[in-house]
């Protein structure tokens with residue numbers, strides 16, 4: 001099937017028919033300002049969908065609408081089995097966990113009590129509540145700090161506690177809105193380990209970020225949003241394929257025939273730039289094109305001294321699609 005309601009590039013998703021969540025045509029305006037024009041996305045069990053976009057792109061508003069905290073002006077979200085907010089609000093919310101951008105904790109209640117409060121909101125029975133509270137605190141590495149108050153925690157520990165709160169009711173779908181903001185590298189790695197574990201356990205995750213490195217590391221598929229619209233969506237390989245050249249072959253040349261006609265030598269090699277003794281040749285597929293590039297050079301008597309490669313980043317995809325840099 002195709003991902004729903006996209007104005008931007010639509011990449012066919014082969015065999016994509018086992019979604020746990022499908023959002024279609026989401027729209028939200030605040031007064032005259034349209035935060036989200038039209039956003040659609042689909043999510044499967046056991047995958048991380050990266051929602052990538054610059055500040056103000058509409059990521060938090062989209063996540064808010066999916067979580068049920070923000071009421072959309074148009075569009076809807078459906079979970080597997082046809083459950084929607086309109087049809088069964090409590091049933092829908094039980095299947096979703098939200099880690100909001102702004103940490104939401106009771107600073108003066110012990111960590112354990114924070115988690116238990118969230119669990120009680122979902123109506124967990126006392127024995128289940130105790131077991132799940134222990135489990136999620138252990139998962140985020142806070143068992144030994146369970147009796148301490150978040151007021152005494154570092155930023156990274158608070159984030160991890162917030163994640164525990166979002167997971168206590170064992171939701172199928174976890175929404176994470178920039179969960180590494182203000183987090184030290186150690187906690188960041190711990191959070192990534194947790195998310196990878198959740199993925200292996202078959203949970204479906206939406207991860208919003210404006211850090212392309214995080215999206216590249218974690219996401220199985222990425223939806224790029226800009227100015228409230230989806231500009232492209234697909235696997236990283238599919239997104240890189242939107243670029244004229246996803247890889248660069250860097251050729252260091254030792255010598256060249258005096259009479260070489262570089263125009264002729266480089267003819268047919270798209271996107272070649274020369275800087276001193278280095279040629280950067282843009283190629284769509286390194287494995288396929290590298291041999292031809294080297295053959296063309298050696299055929300003309302160019303001595304090759306070294307080879308290197310560089311690959312495109314998601315930043316390049318964003319630039320290609322929007323004409324602007326992802327970062328401010």
Ligand SMILES: Nc1ncnc2c1ncn2[C@@H]1O[C@H](COP(=O)(O)OP(=O)(O)OP(=O)(O)O)[C@@H](O)[C@H]1O
Pocket residue numbers: 030033034035036053054055056057058059060061062101210
């Ligand atoms: N409650 C609100 N009232 C008015 N405008 C809002 C509100 N929430 C968001 N907006 C506006 O909607 C647009 C999208 O904001 P949103 O927070 O969804 O973007 P974002 O992609 O999550 O950005 P960031 O990465 O900075 O969190 C912005 O222009 C923002 O100012």
